[in-house]
Amino acid sequence: MQPSLDSWRRSQLDRLQKSPLLGYHENESLAAEPIAIGALVAIANDFQGSSQIACDALASAQLSDGAVSVYLNDDGPFWTTALACIAWNKYSTCYKDEAANRYKIACDRGIRFLLACGGEVIPRNKIVGHNSELVGWPWVLGTHSWLEPTALALMALRHAGYQSHARASEAAELLLDRQLTDGGANYGNTMVLGQPLRPHVLPSAMSVVALANLFPLSRRLEPTIGYLQRELNRPLGATSLAWTVLALVSANAQADTSLLEFHWPIGEVIKRSERVPAPSHHNNLILLAMLGDRSPLLDAPVWELVFDRPRSAT
Amino acid sequence: MNSENARNGSCTAAVNRSRRNFMLTGGITAAGAASVAWLNSKFQASSKVFIARHQKYAGDLVRTIRDGLIACEFDPTSIHGKRVLLKPNLVEPNRLSPHMTTHPALIVAAAEVFRGWGASVTVGEGPGHVRDTEQALVESGVFEALADSKLTFEDLNYQEIRSVPNRGRRSKLREFFFPRAVVEADLIVSMPKMKTHHWMGMTGALKNFYGVIPGIKYGWPKNVLHFHGIPETVFDINASLPPSIAIVDGIDCMEGDGPILGTLKPMGLVLVGTNVTAVDATLCRLMKILPEQIPYLSLAGDRLGPLADNRIVQRGEDWTPLASPFLLLDRKHLRSMRQSHTHFVT
Numbered sequence: 310m311q312p313s314l315d316s317w318r319r320s321q322l323d324r325l326q327k328s329p330l331l332g333y334h335e336n337e338s339l340a341a342e343p344i345a346i347g348a349l350v351a352i353a354n355d356f357q358g359s360s361q362i363a364c365d366a367l368a369s370a371q372l373s374d375g376a377v378s379v380y381l382n383d384d385g386p387f388w389t390t391a392l393a394c395i396a397w398n399k400y401s402t403c404y405k406d407e408a409a410n411r412y413k414i415a416c417d418r419g420i421r422f423l424l425a426c427g428g429e430v431i432p433r434n435k436i437v438g439h440n441s442e443l444v445g446w447p448w449v450l451g452t453h454s455w456l457e458p459t460a461l462a463l464m465a466l467r468h469a470g471y472q473s474h475a476r477a478s479e480a481a482e483l484l485l486d487r488q489l490t491d492g493g494a495n496y497g498n499t500m501v502l503g504q505p506l507r508p509h510v511l512p513s514a515m516s517v518v519a520l521a522n523l524f525p526l527s528r529r530l531e532p533t534i535g536y537l538q539r540e541l542n543r544p545l546g547a548t549s550l551a552w553t554v555l556a557l558v559s560a561n562a563q564a565d566t567s568l569l570e571f572h573w574p575i576g577e578v579i580k581r582s583e584r585v586p587a588p589s590h591h592n593n594l595i596l597l598a599m600l601g602d603r604s605p606l607l608d609a610p611v612w613e614l615v616f617d618r619p620r621s622a623t
Numbered sequence: 624m625n626s627e628n629a630r631n632g633s634c635t636a637a638v639n640r641s642r643r644n645f646m647l648t649g650g651i652t653a654a655g656a657a658s659v660a661w662l663n664s665k666f667q668a669s670s671k672v673f674i675a676r677h678q679k680y681a682g683d684l685v686r687t688i689r690d691g692l693i694a695c696e697f698d699p700t701s702i703h704g705k706r707v708l709l710k711p712n713l714v715e716p717n718r719l720s721p722h723m724t725t726h727p728a729l730i731v732a733a734a735e736v737f738r739g740w741g742a743s744v745t746v747g748e749g750p751g752h753v754r755d756t757e758q759a760l761v762e763s764g765v766f767e768a769l770a771d772s773k774l775t776f777e778d779l780n781y782q783e784i785r786s787v788p789n790r791g792r793r794s795k796l797r798e799f800f801f802p803r804a805v806v807e808a809d810l811i812v813s814m815p816k817m818k819t820h821h822w823m824g825m826t827g828a829l830k831n832f833y834g835v836i837p838g839i840k841y842g843w844p845k846n847v848l849h850f851h852g853i854p855e856t857v858f859d860i861n862a863s864l865p866p867s868i869a870i871v872d873g874i875d876c877m878e879g880d881g882p883i884l885g886t887l888k889p890m891g892l893v894l895v896g897t898n899v900t901a902v903d904a905t906l907c908r909l910m911k912i913l914p915e916q917i918p919y920l921s922l923a924g925d926r927l928g929p930l931a932d933n934r935i936v937q938r939g940e941d942w943t944p945l946a947s948p949f950l951l952l953d954r955k956h957l958r959s960m961r962q963s964h965t966h967f968v969t
Binding site for chain 1: 648715716718720752753754755757759760761762766769770776778781782783797821838839841842843844846847849850854859880884952954
C-alpha cells in the first residue's frame with residue numbers, strides 16, 4: 310500500500326476505534342447503516358471493544374419484532390435490519406463471549422423479521438421490464454421491492470446460514486432479473502415504456518457482492534462485472550467505489566486482488582475528501598473496501614443456486 | 624414510517640407500532656379551514672414570470688437572474704441575513720446526458736445573486752434514483768463548482784429530518800418528513816431543468832421538489848410518494864414547504880423520453896418567477912403543452928398559483944414567439960397534453 314494511503318488508513322482506523330457510533334453526517338442522530346458498516350471494519354481489524362459498542366447500540370435499538378430502524382431511535386424504515394444482522398453475525402463468528410450469544414439471538418430475531426416481510430407485488434405488465442411479481446424487499450414497507458434492500462437482505466440471510474431458504478433463492482432471482490442486458494443495474498428497473506434504462510454503479514456492485522461465491526457464476530452477472538471494471542476508471546463517489554472494489558474482489562475480476570489496481574480510485578476519493586471533508590461513514594466504507602478479500606461481507610458460503618422454477622424471460 | 628404508508632399485511636405489527644418521538648415533530652394540526660386559508664395566502668403571492676432568451680452557460684447568468692428577480696418584484700431586502708436553499712435537479716448521475724440535470728453554472732450564478740443580497744446560501748438535493756449523492760455531484764460537475772465557490776451542499780437524502788404537517792391533503796399522507804435544511808430555510812429556490820416527463824408530460828419547478836423528500840425515509844426511488852399518487856404528492860409537498868420561488872435552467876433542455884432518457888433540445892432560456900405554479904404553466908406553454916392537462920398542475924391551478932395566461936404577469940421576453948413544441952412520447956396518457964396530435968414520438 311502506498312505510504313499516503315497507509316497513513317490515511319491508520320488515522321481513520323484510529324478514529325473508528327475511538328468513535329464507533331455515528332450517523333450519516335457528523336453530529337447527527339445515530340443511524341444503523343453507518344454503525345453496522347463501522348462494526349464490520351472494527352471486527353475485521355480486531356477492535357473487539359469498538360465492535361461490541363457498535364453491536365450493542367444496534368441491539369439496544371432492536372424493536373420487539375426484530376426490526377432495526379434506519380435511525381436508532383425511530384420506527385422505520387427497517388431495511389437496515391439486514392445490516393445489523395450481518396454485523397451481529399460477524400461478531401458472533403469472530404468472538405465467543407457473552408456478547409456474542411446475545412448478538413446471535415438478536416440476529417435470529419432480525420432474520421425472522423426479514424423473512425416475515427417483503428415488497429409489494431405488482432402484476433406483470435408491459436410498462437416495466439422487470440418481473441414485478443418477485444417479492445424481494447422494499448425500502449419502505451408497503452411499497453415495491455427494489456434492488457439494494459433486496460441485496461442487503463440476501464446478504465443477511467446468506468451470512469446467517471439461510472441461503473437454502475426459498476426467500477433467498479427468490480432474492481437471487483430478483484437480483485439477476487433486474488440486471489440490464491448490457492451490464493449493470495440501477496435501483497431496480499430494467500425498462501420503462503419500452504426503453505432500457507441506464508445502470509448505476511452502487512446497485513450494480515451490491516448485486517455482485519450479494520451473489521458472491523455463487524456457483525456457478527450466473528452469466529447474467531458477467532456483463533455487470535465488466536461494467537464495474539469500466540466504471541472503476543472513472544471518478545466515483547466513496548460509497549460506489551467501496552462497493553465496486555468489494556464486488557470486483559468477490560468476482561475475482563482483478564488478476565491480483567492485492568488492491569494495487571484500486572489505489573488510484575481510492576486515492577482520488579481521499580483527495581476529494583481533503584478538499585470537502587467526507588462524512589466518517591464514507592471513510593468507513595473506504596476502510597471496508599481496503600480490506601479486500603478480508604472484508605467480512607465477502608465470506609458468505611459457496612452457494613450452488615438452483616432455481617425451483619423457470620427463469621423469467623426478461 | 625407513517626402507518627398510512629404501509630400496505631404490507633405480513634408486517635402489520637411493524638407498521639402499526641406507535642412512533643417513537645425522537646425527532647422534532649410539528650403538531651399535525653393544520654387541516655380543513657386552516658389549510659385552505661394558508662394555501663390561499665400562498666396563492667396571493669406575486670405571479671410574475673420573467674423569461675430571458677439567448678442565454679448560455681458561459682454567459683452573464685448572474686445578471687440575468689438578478690434582473691429577472693427584480694423584474695418579478697422580488698424584494699432583495701427580504702432575504703438579507705436569511706437562509707436561502709437552492710434546490711437543483713440532480714436526479715441521477717448524468718455523464719451520458721448532461722441535459723438531464725441543472726447546470727452548475729446556473730446554480731453558482733443564483734448563489735452569487737442571493738449572497739450579494741446578504742443571504743446565507745446553501746445548495747441541497749436528494750437525488751431520487753441513487754443513494755450515492757456524491758456520485759451525482761461529481762458527474763454533474765456540481766461538486767467542483769460548489770467547492771470552487773465555497774458553497775456548502777446539504778445531502779437532503781440523509782440529513783436529519785423533521786415532521787411537518789401535510790398542508791395540501793390531496794394524498795392520504797398526514798405529514799412529511801423534511802430534511803432540516805428545508806425546514807429551516809427562509810426561502811427555497813426550485814432550480815429545475817426544463818424537461819418532458821414520460822408519466823406527467825412535463826417536469827418543472829413543482830415536481831423538482833420531490834428532491835427535498837429524504838430517501839432515507841421514503842426510499843430510492845421515493846416509492847412511498849408513487850404509492851400515494853404522483854400528482855397528489857407533488858401538490859402536497861409544494862403546499863407544505865416554506866416560501867419558494869423558481870429559477871429554471873431552460874438553456875439545454877430535454878424532450879422525448881424525459882426526465883432521464885430524453886434527447887437534447889436547446890432553447891437558450893432562463894425563467895425566473897416568484898410563483899412556482901405560474902412558472903410551470905409558462906414552461907408548458909413554451910413547450911407547447913397544455914398546462915391544465917398536466918395532472919399535478921391541474922391540482923395546483925387556482926390553489927397554489929394561476930395557470931391561465933391572462934393571470935400571469937409576463938416580464939422579460941414574451942413567451943409566444945419563443946414557444947417550440949417539445950416531443951412527447953406517443954402514449955395514451957400523454958396524448959391529451961397537446962392541442963393537436965403532432966410532435967409525438969414512439
